Amino acid sequence: MAGIKVHGTTFSTATARVMATLYEKEVEFELIPIDMRTGEHKKESFLALHPFGQVPAFKDGDLQLFESRAITQYISHEYASKGTPLITTDTKKMAIQSVWQEVEAQKYDPVASKLTFELAVKPFIGMVTDLAVVEEFEAKLGTVLDIYEKRLGQSKYLGGDCFSLADLHHLPTMDYLMATRTKKLFECRPNVSAWVADITARPAWTKVVAMRTY
Structure with missing residues (x-):
């Protein structure tokens, strides 16, 4: 197997999304640390890997990719026979999973990422959280989670009865938010709360969290 390299940082939600997928698929990889505090991600050497100067950048042999959700799709298809099945070949089930992957990317993540920045990133780098x-x-996240609560009353996971990328993509921001005041929005909804407990306890995700160093 060609050596997989993930250029990023364990604190990055996008990098963590890719790492979680690789651990679920039981695919070996090498994490190449990128020091964003010194602006390493904006240097020419890194821009050759990711033209927008963001993490992660991904290499599998001669294949070079960026954008975390595109990378997780590639990993799930290329290594379909390994580890946890994160996608399905059933057309209708695939369509349902795709809907909830889009919901995560378009509805959940913009809101969750903003809250993560205000409640987790700002305090870490010495900035003041804007409570307004x-x-x-x-309030916006609560609206999304109301829809999740209803959906998770119909199936164990967002994409159906099996854990998939539709669930995995939520993990990085969710993990940060569950250590903040926003956790109450997840915990007050029984179906959402059970789902969070389930997916955050997955061995692949605990490996990602364990790699963070402060």
């Missing part, structure tokens, strides 16, 4: 922004985006 937090309240605004917690």
Whole structure:
């Protein structure tokens, strides 16, 4: 197997998304640390891997990719026979999973990422959290989670009865938010709360979390 290299940082939600997928698929990889504090991601050497200067950048042999969700799709298809099945070949089930992957990317992530920045990133780098922004985006997240609560009353996971990329893609921001005041929005909804407990306890995800160093 060609050596897989993930250029990024364990604190990055996008990098963590890719790493979780690789661990679920039981595919070996090498993490190449990128020091974003010194602007390494904006240097020419890194821009050759990711033209937008963001992490992660991904290489599998002569294949070079960026954008975390595109990378997780590639991993899930290329290594379909290994580890956890994160996609399906059943057309109708695939369509349903795709819907909820889009919901994560278009509805959940913009809100969750803003809250993660305000409640997790800002305190870590010494900035002041804007509580007005937090309240605004917690209301928006609550609206999304109301829909999740109904969906998770119909199936164990968002994409159906099996864990898939539709669930995995939520893990990085969810993990940060569950250590903040926003966790109450997840915990007060029984179906959502059970889903969060389930997917955050997956061995692949615990490996990602264990790799963070402070």
